[in-house]
Amino acid sequence: MIDLHCHSTYSDGTFSPSKLLEYAEKRGVEVLALTDHDTVDGLHDFFSHETSVERVAGTELSIDYDSGTFHLVGLFLDYKEKRLNETLDFLKNARRTRNEKIVAAVSGLLGRKVTLEDVSDGNEGELGRPHIAKYLIKCKVVSTMQEAFDKYLAKGQPLYVDKARLGFDEAAEIIYGAGGIAVLAHPASLRLSDEELVPFLGDLKERGLDAIEVFCSEIKPDRWPFYHGIAEKLGLGVSGGSDFHGDNKLKIALGTGPDTLNTPYSVYQALKELTQR
Ligand code: AMP
Ligand code: FE
Ligand code: FE
Ligand code: ZN
Numbered sequence: 001m002i003d004l005h006c007h008s009t010y011s012d013g014t015f016s017p018s019k020l021l022e023y024a025e026k027r028g029v030e031v032l033a034l035t036d037h038d039t040v041d042g043l044h045d046f047f048s049h050e051t052s053v054e055r056v057a058g059t060e061l062s063i064d065y066d067s068g069t070f071h072l073v074g075l076f077l078d079y080k081e082k083r084l085n086e087t088l089d090f091l092k093n094a095r096r097t098r099n100e101k102i103v104a105a106v107s108g109l110l111g112r113k114v115t116l117e118d119v120s121d122g123n124e125g126e127l128g129r130p131h132i133a134k135y136l137i138k139c140k141v142v143s144t145m146q147e148a149f150d151k152y153l154a155k156g157q158p159l160y161v162d163k164a165r166l167g168f169d170e171a172a173e174i175i176y177g178a179g180g181i182a183v184l185a186h187p188a189s190l191r192l193s194d195e196e197l198v199p200f201l202g203d204l205k206e207r208g209l210d211a212i213e214v215f216c217s218e219i220k221p222d223r224w225p226f227y228h229g230i231a232e233k234l235g236l237g238v239s240g241g242s243d244f245h246g247d248n249k250l251k252i253a254l255g256t257g258p259d260t261l262n263t264p265y266s267v268y269q270a271l272k273e274l275t276q277r
Contacts, residue, residue, distance in 0.1 A: 002031035002268045003255045004056060005073055005185060005213065005241020007248075010042030010125035011060075014246030017046035020254070024053045029255040031268045033058040033075055033241065038091040039126050040079040054268075059088070060185060061175075064165040071185035072168065073213070073241070074175035076275045081178035087166070092126060094164035099127050101161045106132065109152075109159065110139060129153045130248045145248065172208040181210040181274045183239045186218040187227060198230055205234050210274050215240030215267070217257035237274050240267050 007013030008020055015023065017034060024032045033056035034046045043057050057077045063070050077084065099116055107114045119135045120127055133148035142148045152159040166174070172182045184204065192200055201212065213219075214227040215238075231238050240263025244254045251258050 001027075001029055001255050001261075002240060002263045002265055003029050003242050003244065003261075004031070004033040004058070004075060004183075004239050004263070004268070004271070005035050005060070005216065006032065006244040006254060007036055007060075007246075008034055008042045008046070008125070009123055010039055010045070011036035012126075012128040012130040012245060012248055014248055015244075017042050018049050020244075021046070021049055021051045021053050021055075023254055025051060027253070027255045030054060030265055031056060032254075033073075035060045035073050035075075035241070037126065037128060038062065038095060039088055040077065040084065042125070043077075043079045056268075058180075061091075061171050062163065062165040063168050063171055065168060068190075069165060070190055072171050072175075073183040073185045073239070074171075074178070074180040075183055075239070075271065077175070077178045077180040079178070084174055084178040087170075087174050091164060091166075095126055095128070098161050098163045099132075102129075102132055102159055105159045105161070106135070109141070130245070132159065134248075168204060168209075169207055176208070179275065181237070181271060182208060183237075183271075184209060184212040185241075186216045186243065187212050188216075188218045188223075194226070198233070201230060201236065202234055205236055209236060211237030211239050211271060213241055214238045215261050215263040217243050217252050217261065221260045237271050238267060239263075239271055 008017050031054040035058035036042050037060050040059050056075050057079045058075045061072045063072050103114050119131050133145045136142050136148045175182045214224055242252050242257040244252055
């Protein structure tokens, strides 16, 4: 079993990289990719531990396109590469400015001054909306993460602030520049109909997309053959990942996701070959 998509305390996961590796060993995950949002900062930590788990250096980038946003995972990265790091620094700065705006709005909501330190609660990684959601739970404004997003943090809600994103072409170029491959994360989140999905992915493929996640928590097993078929038809590789966030997404386990994932080692081998372009 492999897992090519998960988050640590360096973004909005609740497990440190070393805890992720320990947990991966315990659960029989043979290959693990760390794919924190808009950062590779956790990878130094991730690669510094003794473990039997094979590790893949990754990140998850937010991408703007004509009718919305999607997530693009970069895998097999040379995570010290200069342009990748410069771009991620830009995104991190933009995220910090955004977080300050969100926290100002939270202060308005609660009628008292709230700081980024209050929200981060000791977390040294990049803050995201899940951290704000947890703070709203702590302040008893809402009782669940879902309620926090639905009432306050989702697009169109009072605490939503837009964030800086890359375009697909730039993101793909940066991933290739760092020796990696570009993988569309959880394609069901595009919310495209089956008819719309094929031309959309065909266009991304022409512009450099390497693979799509098929074995992921957001796609039910009965739909895997459909996504697998599209990948085959378009000549795209196939990836698998749980999108594990620790306690921030309680129903998703490392390796197995909502219990159904068990991505085989051969998926990792096939993706690794795509780096040899
Ligand atoms: P951000 O990058 O700060 O915009 O935060 C986006 C992250 O929030 C996503 O990657 C998810 O981890 C999380 N998220 C988005 N929507 C929800 C939701 N409805 N419930 C829980 N977590 C969510
Ligand atoms: Fe996340
Ligand atoms: Fe994602
Ligand atoms: Zn993710």
